Amino acid sequence: MMRAKLAYIVGLAALAACAVMVHAGPSGGTVSGKVTYEGTPAKQKPIDMSKEPSCAKQHATPITTETVVTGPGNALDNVVVYVSAGAPDEAAPSQAAKFEQKGCQYIPHVLAFQVNQTLEIANADQTSHNIHPLPKVNREWNKSQPPGSAPIVDKYDKPEFIPVKCNIHPWMHGNFAVLKNSHYAITEGDGGFSLPNLPPGKYTITAWHESYGDQSQDVTISGGEPKSVNFVFKAKPY
């Protein structure tokens, strides 16, 4: 009678332990951290859009360049943090990555999406734009887009960081980050990022910034525990 009760209690405990392990956290581990800078970054300059009055009047205070965007606590924003090695290549998701031309500005300034993922570029302005991504590995093209026209739909078949400019409005600049898998994040605000759902294994995490280049760190995920990786970039005054 006692033995049966003991077995019952042990069995229940084992079951409970299993339940706890199953609900311990998300599937796989998470790499998270912060990207910051040290030193003095170059001043971001106001953009004079007087040659395009329909855009100029959308900004009560002129917008500034976005080549170095910072946040509180020396945070560095617009950094693409991604898994550059250790994760298998993934098929592109079905939803499109959206890039917008609004107020003669590219929104978002950095757009990350996957190889072969549909890219949709919309023109929300009253003026024509001529978007010209500048890849070195992928096919280069530029396309005119009058106001009110349908979005441009295209895709890139090789991973690459691609600067984007407008042939008509020289101040417009943006970036495409074409990546091989879905493990990526772009820092904003406090410079924090989180890469969840990483199965156990050895990974290389790379942080890329359009003005300060890229840095990589290796991290090993062994269970469900979170790993912390931080990046510090050296800012340049010019």
Next chain:
Amino acid sequence: MGKFFAIILVVITLASAYPIVTHKFVQPEDISTHGHAIDEQLADTMAEGGFAFVGAQLLLAFFVWKFSSRKEGSKVTHLPGGAKLMVATAFILVGTEVLALGVLGQKAWADVYFTPPKPDALQVQAQAGQFAFYFRYPGADGKFAPIHPDKIDEGNQNYFGLDPANDVEARDDIVTAEMTIPVNREIHLLMHSKDVGHSFYVRELRIQQDFVPGLDLSLHFTATKTGKYEIVCTQLCGLGHYNMKAYLNVLPQDEFEKWLKDRAAEQ
């Protein structure tokens, strides 16, 4: 039929001369010191050409009217001297007219192109590139820093390719998208193209000058009236040529200095 044609000819001639003679087309206001000479040259050309045009057309109409109902077999009268004299007359008439325009107009041209700028003229550099104009002022050191085309970085607003990290004179250069100048002060405009051919045209200034790739060109002028004027590109330069313009602001001297100081703070 011939007489009807002669009447139409007279009507068309007078109708096309009417708006010119009555100044129906108003010229843009002239805000430059050399503008009146250019306007006079245009008026002289219109007058000389106009008189020749009206005279020739009325003479043609007269001949058409007079000889339109000539009978078969009637004698044809020739002007003395024949074709040779006609050609010679044409050469002399037209030649004199063109020479006169050249002689009368050469001073207007020389004033703009053959006189050097005053030594104390304000230097402003203009760069034309697809598809915007950008301007540079030398800053407190009075010097324009060298330009390095390989350092052009438009995402960072470095349109001229300045290198402030290594060139000390570049640190105070002021780059703007609008051209602002003080009124009644001679401006020495230094011009170059970043890529292809463009042209700098401010109609109120009576200034139009092509940017030729590879050449450093210069112009000098003095604006006499404050206001905001358009600088338009008048040389087809690509798909954005229609959109290529900038604004010229002519301000009183003290307001110009304040504007320059504000722009310097933004660099």
